[in-house]
Amino acid sequence: MLYLYGLTIAAGLANAIQPGQNATLAKSLTLPITAGLITLLVSTTVLLVGGLATGKLEVPTVQQVAAVPWWAWLGGFLSALVILAQLFASPAIGAASFLGIIVTVGVLASIVLDHYGWVGFQEHPASAWRILGAVLMIGGVALVALF
Template sequence: MWFLYGLTILAGISNAIQPGQNATLSKALGLPVTAALIILLVSTAALLVGGVAVGKLELPSGPQLAAVPWWAWLGGLFSVLLILAQLYASPAIGAASFLGIIVTVGVVASLVLDHFGWVGFPVHPASLWRIVGAALMIGGVALVALF
């Protein structure tokens, strides 16, 4: 379990660093969509090499593919949206505002997903304290963005 927390912490650090890296690539090339494609190609190559290196890369079977809900195939579209936001929005609004908005909106959206058990999450009701926590995050990100 500690490994998973460590992995999540590293992902959080990466989430703060990545927009700057991606925006710099976009600016240096002067081609944001091309930069986004390069970012996705590097990600794909890293997953291929890592998957082969640890022996976890396998092709799914026909029944496995058929069992996937239609909406589960669309996750890659959200990756593209996130990368495009990194390329266009993060340089304009800054790292703290960008990440604060991304995380806070993610928490608010997650409360709804958990409450209704949507997109594969187990039902976890939106209690008063969870809602208060999200509201405090909204206030916090507003302070970061304004000052």
């Protein structure tokens, strides 16, 4: 279980670094959408190679595909949205503001998702402490963005 925290920390670092990399790729090529496609191609290749190397890559059955809720298929759309924000918004507003907004909005949305048990999450009530934490994050992001 401890390795999952390490993986999450690595993802947090990647989340801070990746917008600059993707925006630089877009600027260097002068083709932002092409840069986004290249980013997704590299991601797909890494997942493909990793899945093959670990023996964890399998083709789902028709029954497995049919059992997936309609909204679960939209994750790729949301990934593309994140990449587009990295390409266009992060260079304009800066790394700290960009990541602060992404993380804070993510926490706010997560509190709602947890509270109602939406999109596959277990219900976890939106306590006053969780809401206070989110409010404090909004204040923190405002300070980072303003100064």
